[in-house]
Amino acid sequence: MTTPTSSRPRLGRPLTHLLVIALALAIAVPVGWVLLASLKRKGEFFGSPWTLPQSLHFQNYVDAFVTAHMGQYFLTSVFVTALGLVFVLAVSVPAAYVIARYEFRGRRLVELALLAGLFVNVNYIVVPIFLMLVDWDRALVDVFPGGFFIDNPTVLALVYAATSIPFTIYLLTAYFRSIPVEYEEAAALDGASRFRIMTSVMLPMARPAVTTVILFNFLAYWNDFIIALTLLPGDGKTLQVGLLNLFTAQKAAADYGRLYAGMVIVIVPVLLLYAVIQRRLIEGMASGGVKG
């Protein structure tokens, strides 16, 4: 309160402050409640939900990890997310670099198509993607009788990567353009090949943009459940789909402990990551990473 921004005394100020606190609580309380509830015993879920757990019942976590397979789903999610990030960077960095720095025929068209792609949401096209993969499986039934494209985490990672290409290239291109060309000129005169210039000069300089892209895409892949639900209908689920199943099952059985433990397993990694990188994430948004 050392820097009054207005010369007039503000009566509404305590009131507005109260409102912000109320909103923050409306977010913190349910999330915190889940953390606490994950340690309750079955009987403690009846009666008032506002009571604290009597003892720390860690068995819920063991149940969630082992019995409800959340441990296994966790590994699937880690695999798919990591692979998706590798795919998207491997194809987007060179493409963005070339779009930003080279004059070639059809560049405008490519840019326009990618821009339009920003507006295509996966939720609309997940059905045709699914049918297309089913079709491919049918065509290859002699080679892979068990199917190859459906229920394949690698294919899921590929779809994740493909659907985030427009956003990724958009962000990277803008950043590449903002890097002065003198660095490349110097490297070129030193005899570096085009490929070398891209990987050893430009890529390290674009680190901030690459980090932003990784963060946004990480959240998108890790949190997705519609595509994973559709493309992995078998037993190899991702964490989110596993949680949805747990959700349905535990609700029906009125047995919540395992469900809340499962939720904590899903929430904690993102929350930790967010705590570490929040500044970067918010800067990334300001720099044009608007993604709904």
Place this chain on the structure above:
Amino acid sequence: MTTSATPPPAQRNGVSKAEPAPPAGRSRRGGGRSPVRRRADTRFVLLCLLPALVLFAVFMIVPTLNVFRMSFYTWSGFSPDMRFVGLDNFRALLDDRQFVRAFQNTVALLVVVTVVTTVMGLFLAALMTRQRLRGRNLYRFVLYVPNVLSVVVIAAIFSAVYDQENGLLNGALRLLSLDGLQQVWLGNQKIVLYSVAVAMVWQSLGYYMVLYMSSMASVPEELYEASALDGASPTRQFFALTLPLIWENLRTTLTFFIMSAVNLSFVLVRAMTGGGPDGSSEVLLSYMYKQAYTNSSYGYGMAIGVVIFAFSFLVSLLVSRATRREPLRY
């Protein structure tokens, strides 16, 4: 790896020191020109571009075109029997009470959530940037948290909040002796849509607040100082200065918001209510999904998809036109 005559050692130390003149006899393409906008060797460009374009085409362009194509057919998906029916699917939509209801629900959610989130987001952002609120970094951190959570998690959190018997909301009302206000939040046809709307606002408020904060931060401080000297109250400053100056940014976010709200409502409904009770929280995308997978009417489902495409595009366009103002500069 310079191949030309070795320059004196001293010169090699310079980081970006180049040879004094373009060396004669070297015919590397683009040698004398700047490497920017090089007429490059096509092979390099193609190699860099192709993987991304192939993935983009196969998993985005083709499926998008397929949505439109399939909407003209009746097709149960797995049988080879695919019949062209022209616009019949679209005509059938008009008489489909469930579709009309899903459409109304989508529009209602869009209006309520957009208005509430935008107004609250702007208000909070102004508060956080203009008033030196103590602990504002903490508030910003907390308010943004829902945006990093997955929709399944949010759905699970809200079913814990809304649960009829053991829910946080009804539990709190009991504690406050307001038993009369208790509701079946997700089971009452009249309320369920608003319950979903609250979850949507809860999820996206922090995101839009942060976006508005970053555009408000770029408004020069002198303008506020000058207007404060003229005796403008913070409220007046907000309407006379802040709002007009961030207007363009606001318009852009509004367009994105409409697009993402259509999707968010779907994923939340899918995980929270399944469209129920009795279709009272069904939205367009969840109905499309139902037709496609549960009902195996892929063509009909895709017709719904086309309607959503057209609808969200049209609304974005309308909003963009309706909010057009003379751009203000500072």
